[in-house]
Amino acid sequence: MFENLSTRLEKAFKTLKGQGRINDANVAETVKEIRRALIAADVNFKVAKEFTDRVLEKAKGADVIRAVSPGQMMTKIVNDELVQLLGGQTSDLQVKGSPCVILIAGLQGSGKTTFSGKLARHLKGQGRSVLLTAGDVYRPAAREQLKVLGSQVEVPVYSDDQNMDPVAIAQAAVREAKARGQQVVIVDTAGRIAIDEAMMTEIANLKKALNPTEILFVVDSMTGQDAVNTAKAFNDVLDFTGVVMTKMDGDTRGGAALSIKEVVNKPIKFVSNGEKMEALDTFHPDRMASRILGMGDVVSLVERAQATIDEEEAMRLQKKMAKNAFDFEDFLSQLQQIKKMGNMKDLLGMLPGVGNKIKDLDIDDNAFKGIESLIQSMTPAERAKPELLNGSRKQRIAKGSGRSVEELNRLLKQFNQMRDMMKTMNKMKGRMPGMPNMPGFPR
Ligand SMILES: Nc1nc2c(ncn2[C@@H]2O[C@H](COP(=O)(O)OP(=O)(O)O)[C@@H](O)[C@H]2O)c(=O)[nH]1
Ligand SMILES: [Mg+2]
The missing domain is CATH 3.40.50.300 (P-loop containing nucleotide triphosphate hydrolases)
Incomplete structure (x- = not known):
């Protein structure tokens, strides 16, 4: 049941794969593909048109959530509209009167x-x-x-x-x-x-x-x-x-x-x-919709992200990264946002194609805990300026967090690598749109 429709809808979402953002052009293409899929499933023409018009409208107004991809966002929008199309809520049989x-x-x-x-x-x-x-x-x-x-x-x-x-x-x-x-x-x-x-x-x-x-x-x-x-x-x-x-x-x-x-x-x-x-x-309209999409997990992932990711905080972090000012305080905040969404294994398991492939893997949420307690043992000054961390400060932090100095050193190394990577990325970004300003380039 619905196999062709499911396959075609999945194909429609794929047009958004690799796209950073939902924009007018890529959404229009996806929506056209969705309409074709519905018509091919023998959905009434008028119903299909009105459905895709609503999807288009919603996609254009959708809040961009960085934690999910445009394809996932679109899946969620189509899912919600499908649920409505199928009646919204479960409608129970009325049993009253005698008889x-x-x-x-x-x-x-x-x-x-x-x-x-x-x-x-x-x-x-x-x-x-x-x-x-x-x-x-x-x-x-x-x-x-x-x-x-x-x-x-x-x-x-x-x-x-x-x-x-x-x-x-x-x-x-x-x-x-x-x-x-x-x-x-x-x-x-x-x-x-x-x-x-x-x-x-x-x-x-x-x-x-x-x-x-x-x-x-x-x-x-x-x-x-x-x-x-x-x-x-x-x-x-x-x-x-x-x-x-x-x-x-x-x-x-x-x-x-x-x-x-x-x-x-x-x-x-x-x-x-x-x-x-x-x-x-x-x-049940909702169950039927996720059966049609075959992507119920993506839908719940987007729902969780919508419920927990603080968009303002995400914007603030991005600005700091752009200014090469990303510090331990920001790192901690990012970790906490991820953690709010649930445990790592659950989150990974929700991604399409991952599913139960990772069920035997041992993903350690405690790895985060160690990092968190190390950062929490730093003073605000140290979090903002990791360069301050000398031998005695490291001793103090290790003691306060119950972790070892080696762990702290490892964290520092990773953090510095991350910062270097951000710097390189910022440099590249700065150069690319600036092409006409390169020496010798005709104006
Ligand atoms: N495969 C399948 N066959 C069904 C289903 N419901 C009814 N049938 C079959 O469809 C035929 C017509 O069903 P029937 O109840 O006699 O229809 P009526 O003329 O509306 O009363 C019968 O052969 C049923 O066994 C169903 O959900 N699935
Ligand atoms: Mg009969």
């Missing part, structure tokens, strides 16, 4: 009867007493199918094989449930191959007579964008309360699932992914 009536609607073959059985099993698993109702009166096999499913999940089925009026049957089922003290009545109905007036009238009459708490529209996810038109037609007549996407185990490109909420503004409540009675899941 609570749940009406199942949809085209023939969409998976209504199968879903009715699954839903009965699901609700029974929550400790509710359920009555299934065979409301598809046109095919004898339909009532039989529901009875078989009912016995599989051990839920009683109300059926009146002589009666050809679905409304009368459903009303009788509700009376029976009341008499028996059953909490939920699920009404399976007949579908047609395509939208037709007789079917719409029948389902509308059922709605009027039963006043259901939930009307669930069942749709085959393999039908792609067509599903959108069907959903619209059903919603116009029924004003249904939720959507059930079936056959998500097939090789659906995902277009229906991604378009439907935007078009009818009704939440997807369940996904069905197999013929077995257990193959039913509550729909």
Whole structure:
């Protein structure tokens, strides 16, 4: 499911790889690629366009966080928009009324009867007493199918094989449930191959007579964008309360699932992914989005960075580096920012491609602790001017931090190397844009 879409989205983010910043040009290219990916997944054209417009808008206004790359930032933006596109929050089934009536609607073959059985099993698993109702009166096999499913999940089925009026049957089922003290009545109905007036009238009459708490529209996810038109037609007549996407185990490109909420503004409540009675899941927009992107870890990395990195502090440090004035105080501050994001192993593990490859590696967060305590034992003057550190000062610091003089010397050496590197980099930066000023260069 969604494999092609995932691959293409990943490709879209790659256009940002190696780019230092998000800018108008590279974002436009990425967004175009995302739109192509959505269209190829059979997402409704208008939905795809509006989606990418929103992504573009957000990307342009995005705060630049130095701790994450533009590709990671973009992944996070697309993820958030995907979650919204899929409905934002998980929408739970409402179970109220005595009994609570749940009406199942949809085209023939969409998976209504199968879903009715699954839903009965699901609700029974929550400790509710359920009555299934065979409301598809046109095919004898339909009532039989529901009875078989009912016995599989051990839920009683109300059926009146002589009666050809679905409304009368459903009303009788509700009376029976009341008499028996059953909490939920699920009404399976007949579908047609395509939208037709007789079917719409029948389902509308059922709605009027039963006043259901939930009307669930069942749709085959393999039908792609067509599903959108069907959903619209059903919603116009029924004003249904939720959507059930079936056959998500097939090789659906995902277009229906991604378009439907935007078009009818009704939440997807369940996904069905197999013929077995257990193959039913509550729909979670956030989980689905990270499944589509295959990059849930990057998303949480960006979230953590957003929550913890102090942008002003990062700017200040960068300015100090540019002036070759980076000192131990700054070093400490940088260490602390990194530490706030979590332990090193967790952070590394979140990067795509690293994942559990490092699970056996022993990454020592205590290495940081030693450095920290050494710096903390320095006086402010020493932190600002490491040159001050002579033999006796080193002795004092080693003693105060509980570390050795060798460790301190190692830290000093590394720190000096780092400063030299920054200096070299600053020099290079200073020279490069200055080319026209080079001696002998024609002005
Ligand atoms: N693979 C798969 N098959 C399904 C799923 N839901 C239903 N089916 C199959 O689709 C066919 C039609 O389902 P049915 O419930 O009879 O549809 P109805 O006409 O809407 O009642 C049956 O063969 C079901 O076994 C699903 O989630 N995955
Ligand atoms: Mg059926």
